[in-house]
Amino acid sequence: MNTQTFSHTAFFDETSSSHRFVAELLEKADIRLNGDRPWDLRLNAHGVLDDALSRGNLGLGESYMDGAWDADELDNFFYHLLRARLPDQINPQKLVFHHLRTRLLNLQTAKRAFQVGEAHYDLGNEFYAAMLDQRMTYTCGYWKDAKNLDEAQEAKLDLICRKLELKPGMRVLDIGCGWGSFMAYAAEHYGVECVGLTISKEQTEYGKRLMKSGLPVEFRLQDYRDETEQFDRIVSIGMFEHVGRKNYREFMEVANRCLKDDGLFLLHTIGKNVRGTSPDPWIDKYIFPNGELPALGQVTDAAEPLFVIEDVHNFGADYDKTLMAWHDNFEANWPHFKEQFSERFYRMWRYYLLSCAGAFRARDIQLWQFVLSKKGVVGGYERVS
Template sequence: MQKDSRLGLSEEFDTARTAPPKAIVDLLAMADVRINGDRPWDIQVIDDRLYSEVLTRGTLGFGEAYMDRLWECHDLSGLMARVMSERLDEKPLGRAKLFFALYYLRARIMNLQTSSRAFQVGEQHYDIGNDLYAAMLDPHWCYSCGYWREAEDLDAAQVAKLDLICRKLQLEPGMKVLEVGCGWGSLAGYMAEHYSVEIRGITISKEQARMARQRCEGLPVEIDLVDYRDVQGQYDRVVSVGMFEHVGRKNYADYFSKLAGCVKPDGLFLLHTIGTDNERCGVDPWIDRYIFPNGELPTLKHMIGTCEQQFHVEDLHSFGTDYDKTLMAWWNNFQGAWPQLSERYDERFYRMWRYYLMSCAGFFRAKRGQLWQLVLSPLGSQRVYRSVR
């Protein structure tokens, strides 16, 4: 009988006693993970149904089994970092091989990020509850990687990120800025308040739009509920933070072409996005089903290869390991607020959210995920750009 006081859970659990399949044991051994071992990152199997879930549906079954409390782990982010480092998520067993093949074939053949699908992620993820995000995020409500170069806490890291973006964009009073994917208004409000610019922010989330308008009231900020494909006008600066992950490679050419038309000839475009070295289409099936439907992480090859048809790449800044710290800070905030949040969200949601944050932290800790900021200028620009850090 074991009890994990670090999970914020009151229940104790009995580990299963049936011998696990050798194929699963051998796979986990590649990452130095044991079933029912005594190390923090070892998996504690509570229900033997876990094995069939993994053998038939791979990482989707593994994540759902955690949500259903078929297994537990004291150090979930540590476990996921080990799994990601050895790319065990890319090594499905049994019938899961066919499941994964069909899943990624679908993502490769279909355009899952069409305009008709654009609002799905807003409805499923960003609209689930502003109370959740208020509790988890910093006071600015930044839902993207902080910049921890000199920061010691989440608030300082997010302010540093906001100001870094403004300085990279070389903002001047009176400029007109388009923000593609404005979230809850964190960057728009900061730019307007500290750099005296006018902002039009667009989002595909009704709750984000409502809260952003409320939080930016009294500032020269306009918030619209609109897909990037339908935006009009020209701007001195364009910025997009944490939105490109929803575009999809089949739409990269249209995305960059559209935003190139929105940037004035002497303007700048800053793109802040998660990236990966994985060439396959789509994201992990569990993330796709429960967190970010229709998402796809870019590779540098696909992203830069397409954007260079419309833009000069003035600067490329990578600081993906900062996302590990950001995610762990979000988890600490979420866990601390759980007594209040539990009045609205159930235990399965708690486990889903923990699995989401911890698996993503492991993803960045293993350097499978990266965070890139690109500064772009329109083709033909004669601007001499100096990098900012």
């Protein structure tokens, strides 16, 4: 049965306490239930509001995946929702176990390290090639002077190379190298040799083809904790979100161990505004198992006294543009993948990309680049932008 063919008014009782409470709450964010604006929430089935109240974003996201509600501009729905900080006003009781689990357990142990690779990054290289830029860079682009996604990603890669002050002949370790876009760019344009660590078999297979092109890059299918070599420079772009609060210190110890005394380490990570909060339960279940965003203080605490923080750069607003560009590519190429994936997967992926775009637009989450050195750069580090 296609519930969307029925009148919206059939799916809720305007006199119910949950409806009145949610309607009043959403009004604070300028969102209307069954309104006609692009960011308004339209109900297609029973139970959406109660599910959202009891299970937070996990309930809201699952009911969206099931087609129980819609918003024409899902990104703007979440922008309004998060800009008004409405989630802070709800405490879903059914998520208490999730909160305790993430607080008390180490969900990012070495044994669990490969779970996110299998669940997320191993969806297939063709799928990601259709969504990402031509270099297959699955992290935030730098849109300062860019006109499109390819330009934004190349600008980001060059920004990192300049921040690291790369010189020909240097050896660079890339912790969480993805499909090798940074390593290929740095090797080609700055004459360095690169070693990349990944927990994805698909990315490793892609890397083997990249190595055959003659570039001095090496992919290693291994957990970062197993690396022992020393390098002139270290970079980690979009991997720290998978480390987990109980492992931040160990991550920094590994980076310190693997970096030469006069080297530089660039850490690029999404971050949250407040420490002590739990990972989003929907993202944890469907997109990035065992992931966790750090707060700024957690990064600096873990780095102390192993590193001197030379520079911190926040360009989180650029992730909004990056995610919207990925979404455009995803929508344009979906006909090629609809036989491989289900309609529920399609709605799940839309929810992921657009809810995250709205979160960055609302400045609910950030994107930081840290430049760190072991003993401090003599004479000071000159900031690059």
